[in-house]
Amino acid sequence: MSETIVPIYDAQKIEKKWQQKWAEDKIYDSNIDHNRQKYYVLTMLPYPSGNLHIGHWYAMTPPDAHARFKRMQGYNVMFPMGFDAFGLPAENAAIKNNIHPSKWTFANIDHMRNQLKSMGAMFDWRREIISAKPEYYRWTEWFFLQLYKHNLAYRKFSPVDWCPHCNTTLAREQVWGDDRHCERCGTPVIKKDLNQWYFRTTNYAEELLDFSEMDWPERVQTLQTNWIGRSEGASVTFKTEYGDPMEVFTTRPDTLWGATFMVIAPEHPLVAKLTSAEQAQAVNAYVEQAKKQTDIQRETADREKTGVFTGSYAINPVNQARIPIWIADYVLMGYGTGAIMAVPAHDKRDFDFARKFGLKVIVVVQPDDMETLDGDTMLDVAPTHGRLVNSDLMTGTSGEDAFDTVVNWLEEQKIGHRTITYRLRDWLISRQRYWGAPIPMIHCPHCGVVPVPEDQLPVLLPDDVEWKPTGESPLKLHPTWKHTKCPVCGADAERETDTMDTFMCSSWYHLGYLSPYFPTWPFDQKEYDYWMPVDIYTGGIEHATMHLIYTRFFHKACRDMGITKGSEPMLKLRNQGSVLGEDNEKMSKSRGNTVDPDKLVASYGADTVRAYLMFFARWELGAPWNSSGIEGSSRWLRRTWSMFLEPDDSGKRASADVLVKLRRKAYQTLKAVTRDFEAFQFNTIVSGLMELLNEISKAKQAGAWNTPEWKEIVTLYLRMTAPVTPHIAEELWSLTGHQGSVHTQPWPEMDWEAAKEEEVTIVVQVNGKLRDRITIAADSTDEEARELGLASAAVISAMAGKPAKKVIVVPKKLINIVI
RNA sequence: GGCGCGAUGGCGGAAUAGGCAGACGCAACAGACUUAAAAUCUGUCGAUCGCAAGAUCGUGUGGGUUCGACCCCCACUCGCGCUACCA
Numbered sequence: 001m002s003e004t005i006v007p008i009y010d011a012q013k014i015e016k017k018w019q020q021k022w023a024e025d026k027i028y029d030s031n032i033d034h035n036r037q038k039y040y041v042l043t044m045l046p047y048p049s050g051n052l053h054i055g056h057w058y059a060m061t062p063p064d065a066h067a068r069f070k071r072m073q074g075y076n077v078m079f080p081m082g083f084d085a086f087g088l089p090a091e092n093a094a095i096k097n098n099i100h101p102s103k104w105t106f107a108n109i110d111h112m113r114n115q116l117k118s119m120g121a122m123f124d125w126r127r128e129i130i131s132a133k134p135e136y137y138r139w140t141e142w143f144f145l146q147l148y149k150h151n152l153a154y155r156k157f158s159p160v161d162w163c164p165h166c167n168t169t170l171a172r173e174q175v176w177g178d179d180r181h182c183e184r185c186g187t188p189v190i191k192k193d194l195n196q197w198y199f200r201t202t203n204y205a206e207e208l209l210d211f212s213e214m215d216w217p218e219r220v221q222t223l224q225t226n227w228i229g230r231s232e233g234a235s236v237t238f239k240t241e242y243g244d245p246m247e248v249f250t251t252r253p254d255t256l257w258g259a260t261f262m263v264i265a266p267e268h269p270l271v272a273k274l275t276s277a278e279q280a281q282a283v284n285a286y287v288e289q290a291k292k293q294t295d296i297q298r299e300t301a302d303r304e305k306t307g308v309f310t311g312s313y314a315i316n317p318v319n320q321a322r323i324p325i326w327i328a329d330y331v332l333m334g335y336g337t338g339a340i341m342a343v344p345a346h347d348k349r350d351f352d353f354a355r356k357f358g359l360k361v362i363v364v365v366q367p368d369d370m371e372t373l374d375g376d377t378m379l380d381v382a383p384t385h386g387r388l389v390n391s392d393l394m395t396g397t398s399g400e401d402a403f404d405t406v407v408n409w410l411e412e413q414k415i416g417h418r419t420i421t422y423r424l425r426d427w428l429i430s431r432q433r434y435w436g437a438p439i440p441m442i443h444c445p446h447c448g449v450v451p452v453p454e455d456q457l458p459v460l461l462p463d464d465v466e467w468k469p470t471g472e473s474p475l476k477l478h479p480t481w482k483h484t485k486c487p488v489c490g491a492d493a494e495r496e497t498d499t500m501d502t503f504m505c506s507s508w509y510h511l512g513y514l515s516p517y518f519p520t521w522p523f524d525q526k527e528y529d530y531w532m533p534v535d536i537y538t539g540g541i542e543h544a545t546m547h548l549i550y551t552r553f554f555h556k557a558c559r560d561m562g563i564t565k566g567s568e569p570m571l572k573l574r575n576q577g578s579v580l581g582e583d584n585e586k587m588s589k590s591r592g593n594t595v596d597p598d599k600l601v602a603s604y605g606a607d608t609v610r611a612y613l614m615f616f617a618r619w620e621l622g623a624p625w626n627s628s629g630i631e632g633s634s635r636w637l638r639r640t641w642s643m644f645l646e647p648d649d650s651g652k653r654a655s656a657d658v659l660v661k662l663r664r665k666a667y668q669t670l671k672a673v674t675r676d677f678e679a680f681q682f683n684t685i686v687s688g689l690m691e692l693l694n695e696i697s698k699a700k701q702a703g704a705w706n707t708p709e710w711k712e713i714v715t716l717y718l719r720m721t722a723p724v725t726p727h728i729a730e731e732l733w734s735l736t737g738h739q740g741s742v743h744t745q746p747w748p749e750m751d752w753e754a755a756k757e758e759e760v761t762i763v764v765q766v767n768g769k770l771r772d773r774i775t776i777a778a779d780s781t782d783e784e785a786r787e788l789g790l791a792s793a794a795v796i797s798a799m800a801g802k803p804a805k806k807v808i809v810v811p812k813k814l815i816n817i818v819i
Numbered sequence: 820g821g822c823g824c825g826a827u828g829g830c831g832g833a834a835u836a837g838g839c840a841g842a843c844g845c846a847a848c849a850g851a852c853u854u855a856a857a858a859u860c861u862g863u864c865g866a867u868c869g870c871a872a873g874a875u876c877g878u879g880u881g882g883g884u885u886c887g888a889c890c891c892c893c894a895c896u897c898g899c900g901c902u903a904c905c906a
Contacts, residue, residue: 178903222823223901231905250906263906305904330904340906348820349904423905545901615844616831623831632844635859642859675835683832687843694843763839768887770839808886814838818886 007735009641011605015727019120027741028122030078032530039075040531041067042510042570044539044547045082048108049089052115054595054613054625055587058579061610062619062682063538064121068723069677071122072747078531080513081116081123083109085132086436086502088166088184094435094467101435101467105132115598120606120726122743127513131505135517137437138458140505142522143558145440145451150561152200153429155449159267160428162192167471168432169196171501172425173227173546183546197439197498198426201553205230205422207567208552215572217620223544229423234407236416238262238314238341240325244270246314249336249421252343252384253410254402256318257391258364259341260354262325263307265333266290274325276311283308283327290329305330305353316341317415319392328353336421344381345373351381364390427550429501434467434474436499444486444493453487459495473497506547507554510534510569522563537570540578548573574680577622579613584624595625607725608634614682614724636690637728640721643696644714644732652703659709660754662699665692666713667755670748673720682724689721716748764789765816766798782809789815 022028043063046056064079071077090101097104109130116123129136147153160169161180165187174183181188201208205228211221233251240246246262264270266287275283286308307328314325330349331340344354345363354361361375367386387398397405410416430439438459440452452459462481467474475481476497486493508522514531515524539547555569580586581593588594600609612633617623669692676685696704696713704710714736722729722742733742757778762785764772772794776785786809789795799819806818 176901219823219900226822226902229902229905233906248906252906328904330906332905335905337906342906347906349906352904421905423902541900618832621825626831626845629831629845636844638859672835679835681835684835684843687833690843761839765838765887773839806886808838810838810887814887816838816886 006642006645009638009728011607011637011727012602014731015118015120015606018727018730019117022741022743025741027743028079028124029126030076030080030124032526033076034530036074036076038531038535039067039070039077040510040534040536041070041077041079042513042534042537043079043081044537044543045084045506045509046112047087047089048083048085048105048112050108050111052112052597053587054579054597054600056116057119057597057609058613058622059539059576060116060121061119062576062614062680063536063574064119064123065610065614065682065685065723066536066677066680068122068726068743069747072719072722072743072745074746077122078124078127078513079122080127080129081121081125082127082129082509082513083112083131084502084506084509085109085130086137086499086505088168088433088435091433091435091467100463102132102463105435106130118598118601118606119610122726127516129509129512129516131437131502131509131512132435133517134458134460136512137505139512139522140437140500140508141440141452141457141459142454143508143554144437144500144504145454145457146561146563147199147557148441148451150557152203152557153197154200155195155197157193157195159191159193160196161189162194163187163189166433169194169428169430171428171503171546173427173549194430196428196430197441197496198428199553199557201427201549202422202424204553204556205424206420207556208424208549210567213571214568217573217575220541220544220548220573220575223541224549227424227545227549231421231423233419233421234410234416235337235419236317236341236410238317240270240274241313241315241322242273244273246270246339247337248339248341249419250341252346252403253416254388254391254394254397254406255343255346255364255384256316256341256406256410257388257394258343258345258362259316259321259323260344260360260362261323261342262314263328263331263340263342263350263353264310264325265331265338266327266329267333268327268338270339271310271327274310274312279309279311283310286327305349305356307353307357309357317413318410324359326353326357334425335423345375345378346382346384348381362390364388427501427553429504430498431501432471432473432498434461434465434499436502437505438475439496439498439500441496442484442486442493443496444489444491446491447486447488447493450486450488450493456487461499473499475499503547503550507551508558510537510551511564528564532564533566533568534570536572536574538574538576541575574620576619577617579617579622580624582625582627587625595627600630604630604634605637605727607728608637611636611686611725615686617683619680619682633686636686636693637725639697640693640717640728641732643693643700644718644736648700648703648705650703652701654699654702654704654707654709658699658702658704659707662695662704662713663709663751663754664757665695666716667751670716670720670750671755674747674750677723686724689717689724692717692720718742719745719748760812762789762812763814764792764795765814766795767818768816769798771795771798778812782811785809785811785815790817 041063043060067077067079085105090105093104094101161175162169163182165185166182170182175189176183179188209225209228231251233249234253235247235249238246307326310325310327312325313322316323342350344350344361346365363373363375363382365384365386366389367383373382387396388394388402394406407418440459442450442452444450462478465474465478482495482497484493484495511523514527518524551569555564558564583593585591585593612630615633616629669688672688673685718729718733729742759775760778762774762776763770764774772792774788774792776788786807802819804817804819808816
């Protein structure tokens with residue numbers, strides 16, 4: 001080979017060099033520029049747990065490649081990064097190692113910032129925000145006050161979910177799974193009666209169901225839609241014998257005539273009043289027992305029904321029937337009105353209950369294709385589609401019309417009305433922990449609950465706090481912190497000692513990046529008007545019903561308060577999957593199957609890690625790690641390196657044909673790669689570039705080195721790889737004699753003429769079976785193709801002398817001869 | 820129980836409008852270079868039959884639509900996720 005000395009590919013050296021150079025040249029600073037179209041790329045910010053995980057690389061480097069691509073396309077791209085720095089692990093570390101949460105957090109941030117820089121991403125570090133800084137959380141507190149002022153924050157005493165391990169309450173969204181465990185630590189939650197702060201997310205339930213302006217994955221829309229749980233039905237008022245109204249919600253008002261009893265939740269406010277003297281003992285015992293049970297955990301669905309008769313009756317408003325009122329824990333106080341009308345003939349739960357306690361069953365819906373049902377003898381619930389029977393004046397109404405007919409009648413009679421119920425709950429934001437943004441409220445013995453005046457923000461966290469887990473807020477146990485004066489009357493008063501859910505901090509961080517720690521408003525209006533909304537947001541699917549609902553609620557609430565504009569904060573969302581361990585299990589320290597990105601960077605370089613993460617799986621699905629697979633990406637970059645740097649001195653001269661083919665492949669790749677960058681299809685971007693390199697290799701062997709076409713393809717290839725592997729692309733850009741940074745180059749222009757195929761291979765089938773392949777000019781007519789196909793020897797023999805009944809010609813693809 | 824997603828070689832995956840199944844890569848095998856190994860380069864690589872040319876089968880299972888189905892429809896199996904006495 002050549003005598004020329006080719007430098008070896010030293011990834012670490014190159015990467016460090018360029019990262020420094022890019023920072024010095026400030027090539028990733030994002031500034032308002034009204035001459036260019038903006039593009040705001042946002043990736044969910046990390047919690048500063050101490051170390052960057054391979055999952056962080058997987059979440060961040062593909063969006064970085066997308067951001068770089070858009071930048072080369074001419075967009076003014078902002079890609080910020082920060083830290084979601086409040087939260088429990090800091091406190092747990094404090095308890096375990098006796099180190100202050102603040103010290104722990106900020107030390108971790110310093111370490112992780114350096115790790116993030118080793119990715120070579122185009123983060124604009126001037127825009128970094130850290131949610132635990134007073135300059136940031138002052139605005140988190142400010143937002144709370146705005147919500148409070150607009151009656152979107154309120155305080156309520158009620159049973160709440162409590163994590164006994166984290167020693168704090170949780171929002172409904174943070175309680176997961178069959179066993180109702182804490183989303184953070186996995187401990188099953190218990191119920192506690194507490195006074196807590198809530199945001200009125202339910203005010204926005206209907207609007208949150210509207211995804212029409214957004215390009216979000218179907219899956220997330222489904223998860224959110226189910227979580228919000230809209231059901232259409234009717235609210236119907238029954239009366240007790242004593243005249244108390246008892247409202248129930250039903251999705252099937254047409255089955256009202258089949259209501260043979262009522263059931264109320266054990267916590268229902270009318271329990272005491274409805275309990276007769278004879279039943280008092282049984283009812284008290286049942287209510288006590290139910291209370292205990294909810295304290296342990298919510299029962300499973302297929303559990304045997306339990307319940308007790310109150311001794312009282314209600315009047316069914318549609319037919320004046322006198323029906324018994326029971327208490328049972330299968331009716332939940334938290335949904336609907338905590339009372340139901342039971343229609344045992346058509347509801348499985350009511351049926352089980354009726355059979356167990358010997359209650360009457362009346363069939364009111366008779367399906368046309370079934371024999372006449374009998375409530376006394378039927379073995380299971382009847383389907384709920386058919387024609388109404390045993391329903392007085394409604395008898396005979398058929399399935400589809402029944403709902404509307406009955407509801408209209410109920411509204412005329414003024415005994416019920418159409419209504420909608422949601423499963424979504426208001427967001428419980430109080431946390432009995434230290435390391436969070438204080439809730440800026442004051443409890444005054446004379447004035448009640450009073451907000452901290454805005455000019456006194458932030459309410460700072462004290463440094464000297466005892467953070468032992470006692471079940472009480474650490475701030476409550478601080479000797480002096482909570483004592484203050486009432487801002488209204490000046491009397492001695494106490495601060496709220498709970499802090500806010502950290503999801504509050506992350507509900508507006510995308511605004512924080514606009515103008516970090518802006519002194520007079522949560523963000524600089526000029527920056528907001530230019531950059532918002534977020535054009536593309538990426539992160540894990542696990543936030544579908546938590547952060548992604550909260551932040552949408554937050555944006556809509558702020559819009560209604562005149563702070564933000566538009567109905568949605570993030571127009572487009574894409575979710576990455578997860579990288580599993582080599583054993584196909586979730587990565588965890590205890591399993592010992594984690595992959596350390598620092599080690600990979602040390603042995604392969606960041607570019608190889610980036611390329612492999614984009615290549616090895618479909619980004620939205622993820623896949624198990626494969627430590628020999630990464631060799632392929634490493635090989636690809638080493639080949640790229642020597643391909644362009646090792647001269648070919650064999651003296652061969654490439655034919656025109658070779659060069660035409662090379663250019664064709666290059667522009668076809670450009671077309672595919674451009675489409676895939678747009679569509680977040682990172683794996684096919686890398687495989688497309690690999691294919692192109694294979695073609696370049698063939699052309700080089702055929703003598704294409706250093707021809708004008710070769711030089712053209714080098715600049716094309718390096719620009720296409722720049723978003724994926726920014727360091728090696730930059731180094732090769734410079735070593736092959738190009739000026740400036742490859743990252744400030746425009747994305748290549750498409751040459752459609754060069755990409756065009758002159759000849760195409762057409763598949764010839766007989767009765768759908770592949771019989772021959774013919775190569776014809778790309779501009780052949782269908783008629784020419786058809787004749788060539790029919791002339792093929794293999795086709796003639798397959799047709800065995802039979803005439804063609806039909807010939808289908810798909811241009812440039814296929815001919816199918818039907819015989 | 821309900822809703823949703825998925826199933827393609829030994830493995831990860833490709834096939835972006837219903838039109839050549841298995842691109843690209845890993846692993847494996849063979850060859851070149853080397854004292855040897857690594858690295859690199861060149862090939863082979865879905866299954867069965869065949870010396871070969873080639874033939875048949877093949878995208879979880881069973882059916883359907885179509886000239887033609889990994890792709891659309893129906894039923895099912897398995898796996899994953901969410902949700903669950905939600906009235």
